[in-house]
Amino acid sequence: MAYYNSSIPTTGGPNDPQPPQLSPEQWAHAYRQFQYQLNPQLPTPPPPPHLPLPGPVIDPALQPSQDTSTDQRLDALEREVELLRAEKRTNPETPAGPSKKRRKKQQKPSLYILRHSTGLSKEQNRVRGQLMKKVKTEGMRLTGRTTEPDSEADDESDSPTTRTPHPVMSYNFAATVEDPINVKIFNRIADLIWTEQHDPKSATFSLAHADVLFTREDLVEFAKTNFRSWKTKWRGKNDPEVAQRQAKAAQKDRQDLRKKELKANRIKAVPEYKKKFKHDPICVLETDWMSDEISGPDTDDEDTKADHRRRLVKAARLGPLQQNDDVWEVVRPGFQSLEMSQTKDDLDKIVKEQRDNKPKRVRGRVTRISFGNTHDRLPAGTIYPFMLSQSWYDEHIEGNEELENEMKMYTKDPKGFGDS
DNA sequence: AACGCTAGCAGGAATGAATG
DNA sequence: CATTCATTCCTGCTAGCGTT
Incomplete structure (x- = not known):
């Protein structure tokens, strides 16, 4: 996907494709299904205690006609089982012996x-x-x-909601x-x-x-x-404590979602950006590096929150009928360099143009306001040198060994950025 | 191996506005 | 008025983590 992942060792970004791997459970499952294919008389995979062994194996060819895909699957399963057995053979812990015990062990995971x-x-x-x-x-x-989750947990004599008269x-x-x-x-x-x-x-x-x-x-x-x-x-x-925790998690979730949407919008503008600037801005579009879009400051202090809201409403110039509309403050990452924020701005410009050109058929978007605030969280994953603001680094990271180690950076910039 | 918890995600619901 | 579409948010499911 992202081209930089292929050439440079990363810490394993969220987008890295994973080669499919079978877990032991899946092996067991494959084996089990194979057994069944051989002996469909077994109506169901019986609960563990008694599983009659494959016993006299029925020639698959004798089975009621199966379509090719089933045959293919059967072949695949056969191969898997072969592998399974091979694995077993090389496993010193299970010496071949009177096989009763061995079998029991084998069946366990296939519960x-x-x-x-x-x-x-x-x-x-x-x-x-x-x-x-x-x-x-x-x-x-x-x-x-x-x-609808019923509201009262400890109250038996609840309102006359006619519910099933079931036991x-x-x-x-x-x-x-x-x-x-x-x-x-x-x-x-x-x-x-x-x-x-x-x-x-x-x-x-x-x-x-x-x-x-x-x-x-x-x-x-x-x-x-x-x-x-x-x-x-x-x-x-x-539990109020749990409630609070959950509310916080929900808020973070919403926040992450907004970042993801921001990123998705910017990705749509990439082709146009490439035409204009002759290089690929995709390296900048990591979800974590998108700006925060917050409805309020992260504090319990009601006054601070109210004040923040007042400032947002004022900056958004809400009309008398819109006083309760959502307004978000954009808080950009502090670590990012001018070049990085400029790249995102250029993308946003394209996003805006594209939106304006389309027939307006959308509901109004939430107003975003920037007070120029930034946050000082470290970037997740590995950044490129051109993305880092030197002054931010000097102020927040330099000299703190732990943080220095936490910051991960590639040695070379991608084409079209930094010096390259 | 099973448990409890949680972050992250997909899919879909809800919303609002323009369009036929 | 129904339809269509983008935006925003909610719900429920899953994987992964640390514990028992």
């Missing part, structure tokens, strides 16, 4: 098939999503949850996922959906792909994940 999404096929992911949705729906029905079970959010009550609910959910969906021939079966396997443990795991997410919400409502 789950769809638990993690990485490495799953498209079909598997589809079914995975369907199952998670079912688990969630069932969980809501069972615990009497609506999409409602309630999660114990104060406890963990191991709490007996919670476990009971997980099992109930898992059993229900397992019964409904594990047999493709049954009338209740409604998954997109009948040949995708899953285990009951998968379902329990989905239910747990669900519970955890609900618990987080519950804690936010019941």
Whole structure:
């Protein structure tokens, strides 16, 4: 993607493409599915205790006609299994012996098939999503949850919201996922959906792909994940400290999002910029290096906040009807050199031109105001020499060994920047 | 290996304005 | 009025981290 990543060792930016790698779990999963392919009579991957061994293997050719893609997949799986075995052979810890023990060990990781999404096929992911949705729906029905989180947690005699008159079970959010009550609910959910969906021939079966396997443990795991997410919400409502933490996180999240949008807009202007300046500005467009766009100062002091807001409103020249509109202050990174900020300004100019040229069909954007303030956070990742403001470095970094080490910089500037 | 927590992300909802 | 589109923000899911 970004060309500078390829030539120079970086600290591993967020955009680095990762070569796909199979985890042990995925190996196990592949192996397991292979077993099933060989012996589809096994209706489901049985829970761990008893897994009849491959036993008399059925010639795949004898199986009911399969389309080529299935055949191909089977081939791939065969190869994977071969690799798996090879790996095993070279593993000194598992000497070949009476194989009962060995097998047990091997089965353990395959408790789950769809638990993690990485490495799953498209079909598997589809079914995975369907199952998670079912688990969630069932969980809501069972615990009497609506999409609206009910406000009162400790008040039993709540308002007459006519809810399902079902025998409602309630999660114990104060406890963990191991709490007996919670476990009971997980099992109930898992059993229900397992019964409904594990047999493709049954009338209740409604998954997109009948040949995708899953285990009951998968379902329990989905239910747990669900519970955890609900618990987080519950804690936010019941623990002021947690609420505060979450609010802060949400704010940071919003901030990061704005940076990302800023970057995306500027990226759209890159082709035009290249035409104009004959070099590539993409090196400047790292999310972290975009300006902050803040609604208010990071403080608890109400006066400071109110004052800040007043100044923003004034600078934005809001009309009488717009007094409550959003206004953001742009706070640029202090570390950046003139050349870097100029590059971004040039990009923004193009962005603006392009916006003005388009038929205006957009809602008004939030007004951005700059008071010329900067922040002094260190740049994330590795910057190029031309990006660094010498005076900022002298003032904030120079002499502080820890910070000096934290600043990472390439030795050479990209073409068209700095001296090059 | 499982747990709890969190940052980051994708997808989509909501919003507002111009257009047919 | 419905449609279309860009912008902004929210929700829920996931991976990754540190702990048990």
